[in-house]
Amino acid sequence: MDFEAIFGSALRSALGPQAAVYALLAIGLNVHYGYTGLLNFGQVGFMLVGAYGVGISVATFGLPLWVGVIVGLLAGVVLAIILGAPTLRLRADYFAITTIAVAEVLRLLFRSGPARPITGGPFGLQSVANEFYAINPFTRGIRMGPINYTTQVSWSLVVTWGLVALATLLVALLMRSPWGRVLRAIREDEDAARALGKNVFSYKMQSLVLGGVLGSVGGVMFAIAGSTVNADSFRPQITFYAYAILILGGAATRIGPIVGAIIFWFLFSGVQVSVRQMQGSDLLPGFLSGANAVGASALVLMGAALVLLVVFRPQGIFGDPRELKLDA
């Protein structure tokens, strides 16, 4: 077992562009779930429309990348409004069911055969971010201790983490304002907020749009970082990873989603590499040594780690333990 390699690989993922994309998804979910109490189980849907907004604009219609980015963000706004208009007045559970269904319907629609001329169907879209890498200021990749990134990854990494910082700042500014106070009041009790003269539907819609657009920013950067868009990247488990990140870091905290994303990817990647190495050196029992066993056992270990976290620190790393006692 090469522990240095495991550590390096884990750290590489934890600080890489993918972790930053997940941080953006989790920041959006934090607005929905952490601050407003909206159970959005379809965050990946916002990521999908962001990514396809870039992909379709650039690869299918040959438009400039910046147009694609705007299309991706607008698609997030539109999806939030379409999703929210009929469901935000309903009880929380109907909203939750609708979101997960809509996200999955979008994925199946975008990967379907008839959509192929526009979305590339099951083959997806390639070379969507050439313009982004054409302006790459990095002449050599970032090196930090045991890890190093290529110039391309360095560029998308810096931009994506920069967006994470901006999104965190935006959400922090909003949540310390009276606007954020109304959202938190809605999370606690909608009727009380209504009785105090707040237009609950309007605030829930604003929250859904804001968090959704942050998810779409994640999708845009996901498309750019990978330079491809493929429908099967947007499976429902992405949403649940984002929830895991949020709960790990602490819901309704400012830096919870960032730290959560880093830790999640450190563990996720570290466990995967460890299992692969153990398999390589025949340390695994027979039933775990199949070709698909690495991914599966990594997920099992991840799940166990999250269970331990919820048992020993249910409020997340940055959450306030006082708040949990108040649910009675």
Added chain:
Amino acid sequence: MPETTPHTMDAIEARPGVSKPDPILTIDGVQRNFGGLRAVDVDHLEIQRGVITALIGPNGAGKTTFFNLLTGFDAPNEGEWTFEGESLGGMPSHQVTRRGMVRTFQLTKALSRLTVMDNMLLGATGQRGEGFLPALFRPGWSQQEADNTARAEDLLTRFKLIDKKDDYAGELSGGQRKLLEMARALMVEPSLVMLDEPMAGVNPALVQSLLGHVTALRDEGMSVIFVEHDMDVVMGISDWVVVLAEGRVIAEGRPSDIMNNDAVIDAYLGSSHDEPTEE
């Protein structure tokens, strides 16, 4: 308005649907059906400005449903009502509140994971910082926030919650939550306060203090409607009593009128004889 003192009520006839000299709220033909059950069926009712009106009635009389209808939390099948001369039928609840008619709930709705101060500040209306874009620009709303905070501190002092202002509302006792809910409603600067069972589940020692706060609202010129089924409480502080049974107003009058009203006694205790009850 000096002429609308409680004494005005002395001249009013104790009869269901009687008209009042200066009504703040006028209800006409409001009906609410749940399937085959007519939960609320009020032909005509006026609520006098500047007095404490108690809404009483046995369990299931439709008191809370009536409250929900008036405040926009439920929609009637029929009927209309005007508040300060403006029709409120079909108006969403948050707009009802903004017009100065604020309610509390039978099951207290303290916003648990907000501090007591945040609970209070939420009640202030017309906050510039509650808009999405203005929220980002602190100087645009910080002065207003400071003014609201000062007003909230005054109210918290009056309701003896000032020491708790930085605690989570969920950490308060049941009685303190009732006080907080009332104080929070006052942040709206209402002209009509509707209290749904403000004394329910409050320990007897605190009941007196709550009653004092309710009468203080009237003395400051607000109109109060409160739901209660403890007769002793009602008789002690209300200027006018409206009795609801099976959704209908069966009696209204001064507390002394109500205590001797046969229809009311029948409604509470059941008819002991076979005479028809009065309408």
